[in-house]
Amino acid sequence: MAADVPAAATVPSPIAETNSGKVRGATVSGIHAFKGIPYGAPTGGRNRFMPPQRPQNWAGVRDALDYAGHAPQWQAAPTRRTGMATLLGPADATPVGEDCLTLNVWTPGLDGAAKRPVMVWLHGGAFHFGSANRPVTAGASLARRGDVVVVSVNHRLNILGHLHLADVGGKRYAHSGNAGVLDLVAALEWVRDNIEQFGGDPRNVTIFGESGGGGKVSVLLAMPAARGLFHRAVVQSGASIRASTRERANALTEAALKELGVTRQSLDRLHELPVERLIAAITPAKRAGGRPSFPLLDRYDFGPVVDGGDLPQQPCDPDAPALSDDISLLIGDTKDEATRFLVDDDAVWNRTLTEAELRTRLAAIAGADADRAFDVYRTRDPSANPAELLIAASTGAQFWIRSVLMAERKSARRQAPVFMYSLAWETPALGGRLKAPHALDLPFVFDNTEVADATRGAPGARELAAVISASWAAFARTGKPDVGGLPAWPAYTPEERAVMVFDATCRTLCDPDRDARRLWQRVATRVSV
Secondary structure (H helix, E strand, C coil): CHHHCCCCCCCCCCEEEECCEEEECEEECCEEEEEEEECCCCCCHHHCCCCCCCCCCCCCEEECCCCCCECCCCCCCCCCCCCCCCCCCCCCCCCECCCCCEEEEEECCCCHHHCEEEEEEECCCCCCCCCCCCHHHCCHHHHHHHCCEEEEECCCCHHHHHCCCHHHHHHHHCCHHHHHHHHHHHHHHHHHHHHHHHCEEEEEEEEEEECHHHHHHHHHCCCHHHCCCCCEEEEECCCCCECECHHHHHHHHHHHHHHHCCCHHHHHHHHCCCHHHHHHCHHHHHHHHCCCCCCCCECCCCCCECCCCCCCCCCCCCCCCHHHCCCEEEEEEECCHHHHHCCCCHHHHCCCCCHHHHHHHHHHHHHHHHHHHHHHHHHHCCCCCHHHHHHHHHHHHHHHHHHHHHHHHHHCCCCCCEEEEEECCCCCHHHHCCCCCCCCHHHHHCCCCCCCCCCCCCCCHHHHHHHHHHHHHHHHHHCCCCCCCCCCCCCCCCCCCEEEEECCCCEEEECCCHHHHHHHHHHHCCCCC
16 A cells, blocks of 8 residues: 555746746745846857847746856945855855846746736845845735736946946947846846746736835936836936936046047947956046035945936936836835944944044035034934034935935925835844935845844844835735735825835824925035036
8 A cells, every 4th residue: 555655746937038048947835036137148258338239039948046146246345344245145256257137036926927027126235336146125025915016127337237338339339338137128028928838917017126126116206218118117225316417427438448448439348348347447537537416315336327219318407207107106115224334344343432523524415504514413412422413414315205205295296196215123133223214125025034134133123024025925916015014104295205114113203304305405516516
């Protein structure tokens, strides 16, 4: 009898059809994962600085079991503070290279009739670094929580994705300044053409991104080529109000070419130079570029360029683009964004900053409004020490005000709704000094709190992640982020300015920090001299 008992059933590997060929994924805990699917051809050699090309078709079934590589990176020196490297879990260990136009898919099922909402993740990294392959942003938990299809995208970055050569190289290089975001358009076209085979609905696509990923979302909202490829948008700690002007992009290009020893007559050499040489030209070119016109709003050198074609206008300046009037927006920040960028500042880390030092630091941010900034934050937090006031002011000036400007300019058009939030939950990691730092939202949105040191085992983290990830999925499904466990979340309007605060106890506030908002609106929109 024992010989007649069947062995435990083996779950067959899921196979899906794409317009380039079939792919084989893997199933874990009921979620099918397909990793490293090419949506574009390699970007080296003659394809460097060019618009993305279609990938070569393949015969048979291609394994999509492991992450592929990611784009060449430019990044400032890593922090020396112990524990920061793993705060959000392991880094991407896949190879770096120019064959980087790949995406990853997580889905609860392959039946196209299910028509699940699709959530396309655009990773952070200031258009300079980052990857779609990090464990903290793996999509399985979010796909399971929200019954959605999650897609994450790798694409060209920094000088390889945004060297504006159109004005020195002519028609051949007409799209070079925006090649990296044109990669994202190509990925969204792949979603449109293929996602039904993965159980998704190509007519219900949400793009979402954090930090530089939020900047990418902002830019796509203003790109005619992306029109119709997505239907909702989420900007997390990365509202991009302005992109590089053509004039600034040309100045950066001139400086980079000088550093590389390349002239207008020898541009072909750019296709042959080692990637490392190109990356090494970024820092001196950025230095030569000098201070931008709007220091708090002009964020991304060797990022997208307002070239009059691919990106006809600023993403959200002076107004939100009419092009995306019908796109609902979810936007917000973490409460203490700046702590992540001040970790190597001993006076801030140890909370020993003096009031005189605080005033000097505020002058560098607020200029003529430094005294006003001091008064606003001291009045708001009379018991805070100078280091904590600097954290709050830096967060307001460098992150929060951009989100506010985008929310109010988008909502002022009285078309699709805008919902605003703030993550106020504080991590106990590293003695609690980071409070609610930049990128803390990642493990909550992806329901991956056990991956990150910042949230693993922390009281209330898993419960809050369940609410936040469900809220993001609800927004993708219906255009409204309302879920059980949250109080009423009204849309953001210029009159009410409602903000959902995510914390151990979630709450809704109207026009929080009004005086700080008015201060940074004035400072941010003042032309630098």
